[in-house]
Amino acid sequence: MGETAGRSLRADAERSVRAILEAAERVLAEEPGASMEQIAAAAGVARTTIHRRFANRQALIEALASSAARQLARAVEDGRPDTAPPLVAMHRITANVLQVKSAWAFALELPADPDSEAAALHQDIARRCIAVLKRAQDDKLIDGAADLDWVRRVYYALLGESLRGNADDADPDTLATRIIDTLLHGAGPRA
Amino acid sequence: MGETAGRSLRADAERSVRAILEAAERVLAEEPGASMEQIAAAAGVARTTIHRRFANRQALIEALASSAARQLARAVEDGRPDTAPPLVAMHRITANVLQVKSAWAFALELPADPDSEAAALHQDIARRCIAVLKRAQDDKLIDGAADLDWVRRVYYALLGESLRGNADDADPDTLATRIIDTLLHGAGPRA
DNA sequence: CTTAACTGCATCATCGCTGTTGCGGTTCAT
DNA sequence: ATGAACCGCAACAGCGATGATGCAGTTAAG
Incomplete structure (x- = not known):
């Protein structure tokens, strides 16, 4: 611990x-x-x-990972993932997570030891993430046949990509909007 | 060099x-x-x-990066990026790149020194990538108002995400199909 | 205020990695 | 077949990072 x-x-x-x-x-x-x-x-x-x-150096790294994971879990929690409407929750969570992730990018991308506090937290976060996606799917925001685990991974990838290079030049809400839009509609022509 | x-x-x-x-x-x-x-x-x-x-260790790393970048450039080239129909080119390139990237994941994600051979190659590849996307946009496969640089970054992120964890359990064409589909339509409901 | 906790500093031993050199034996090119 | 290129092995010096310890001065807590 x-x-x-x-x-x-x-x-x-x-x-x-x-x-x-x-x-x-x-x-x-x-x-x-x-x-x-x-x-x-x-x-x-x-x-x-x-x-x-x-x-150890090892102990420092683990503490760093745990600390960052706790902040990330809090950022997700603050978005009210299972009470707010799916689209609202996704937007809020995304904006919150972007801020935490931009401040703790290294610690959060650290390969976590399977039985560490950080790993447990990340697993719990992934669970909540999929729950939100499930609610979005029930609201027809996501295709009924979609593989939610793949969707979650794409979502994570979009989060990561949004923070590369010029980290915080745009405000979190603008980035969050683009992420959600890309996740739901891709790059294809809009209806 | x-x-x-x-x-x-x-x-x-x-x-x-x-x-x-x-x-x-x-x-x-x-x-x-x-x-x-x-x-x-x-x-x-x-x-x-x-x-x-x-x-040096440094020299080894650079040679590794150059070698991998050359293979990647070749994989793109083999997809006939500026003669084949955009969708065909995208699929072929994606499948080719997935194979190279799964074999040289470390070398290709290496932060390249700005004036190295690898950096030049990667820049050229990005140029070609955007050219293909532009042709896809002209064919109405991509929204006319889309930011092609963002689309390219999303594409890269999807490529990377497809290879995490169980690397090569599925064949490249299946993965490529999912990547292109996600890139163009996202996770939203299909028409 | 008084004590215990905390910090900075200097020092020390140790370790693993790096990069080099020389030599004897092996493999390729012509 | 002959010479040059290549390889493994052993040994060496040098470096920087690690982690520990003791001590003196400072800071927070009761």
Whole structure:
């Protein structure tokens, strides 16, 4: 479970942990093989401080993945996936997720160990995602014969593609609109 | 230019180079930070042999990227992108590219140095890709108001997504059909 | 205020990877 | 068949990253 279970840290220690995780995301996104030294520098912290909080590089990575996955789960939850109308939920969730994903791109694309907290969260998110798609299918927004798992994968791919290169030059809602539109209608001529 | 310009190698040396490049793809795909030792072992070659052919790890990576990019360009070319009917060309190119991309996934997703051979090839491929899409647009297969650069990016994303996980369990034509269908019509209900 | 937690700094040992060189044996080209 | 190219093996030096430790100074919590 990484750091989740440790008893509550002192206020400054908590700040350090956050700074380290944020710095790790920033640095590793640009250079996945970056050293602890570089991460420490970016966090405004001594390298030994990182080793005090995270035993291994591995442990740091896992904590990073867990933290990001929790934020992603929250972003989905905030979109009211199983109460709001499907189209509204999809739009809100997409906009929320885009923001989280642009801030934690590296951590979220990390190959998760099958029995880690992050993996469990991602699995739960995928479950909710398919549930929303199912509701959209019931509302005839998605073809009845469509393979929802493929649709979900396409949706994920569109999310990822929207964030490549110039990350946050457009606002999330504009990007979300384009994603949903592409997902539902593709590139073909409109009716 | 990497290794392209060196005078012709002896037959066994050429075999070694191919074995090394193929092993590098295989090993690095699973573990991007793998050591030269691991690559050498996978290639059935001594580590020093790699250093004889490629000065740096960097040089090896670049040669790998160039080699893969050349194969990809050839796969596109074989689809007759500017003579065959757009839909036919798209299908053929997609099927061809899927095969190359499944064999050289790591090398092709490598961030290319702006002034490398690989980058030039990828740029040329993107140019051809957009040309095909333009012809499809002229044939009313794609909406007249569509942003072709976005369409191309979506197409790339669909290609990538099709190969994740169980790589080659389905034949390329089936996958290609689904990709083109999704690209043109999305997940919405069919007419 | 007093104590315990936390941090920075300097240091140390260790490890694995890299890249090079030399040599003896093997394989290809002509 | 002969020479040049190639390969494996062993050894070496160098480098940077890792992770641990002790100590002195600072900060938060009760």
